[in-house]
Amino acid sequence: MRYPMLGECPISVGKTSACQTPYKGLIATVFEMNAAQYEIRDVVNFVKLNLFNSSNYDFLYSTQAINIPYGGTHQFQKLVLEYGRAKNVTDHQYNIDNLYRHSILDRNPTVADGLSWLLDYRDPPMYDTQGVIIVVGNHNDESPSLTSAYLGSLRAQGYKIISVAVGKNHGDLSQIADSPNFYFQVDESNGQDVADRISLILCNL
Secondary structure (H helix, E strand, C coil): CCCCCCCCCCCCCCCCCCCCCCECEEEEEEEECCCCCCCHHHHHHHHHHHHCCCCCECCCCCEEEEEEEECCHHHHHHHCCCCCCCCCHHHHHHHHHHHHHCCCCCCCCCHHHHHHHHHHHCCCCCCCCEEEEEEEECCCCCCHHHHHHHHHHHHHCCEEEEEEEECCCCCCCHHHCCCHHHEEEECCCCHHHHHHHHHHHHHCC
16 A cells, blocks of 8 residues: 555545534544564554544544554553543554554454453443444454454443455455444555545444
């Protein structure tokens, strides 16, 4: 994918088709990360440069989002932000750069690592608050049965689940999403379009 390299200047918020009001609620982006595989940069760049590049989010007042790498998520524990800490897109981009700088060499595409961390270390949505988990990866999930168990617990807490497979020859993450309409595939040219479609789903929940 021909995204800007990690560490380049942050981009400005794009001109997504705007909802009547921005998304109000929690977003946990659980995304594949390691320092061993070049294709993981496609995943990281989609999360950094496209996913929140929309006027349908208002991080200052109504949208609270965090970024959780997998696998080996416990090694990033002190680097994952609290909900509401990032006040704009630039805060998220700097956080993702920081996470990437501390990424490990292990090739461990275990989505369950990130989901279990979310269950253990962050409060769920309150009864009157939306909550969405966006799983983004390149490889097939290493432990789909464990992932399914954690997803059941998170759905019981009120989270809705979207999944995104990124990059050339990506794996199949469709079983993670709540429905076929919540599963997306990103190639070298449609990253922002996919991100825009996700933002419209969220602000219309």
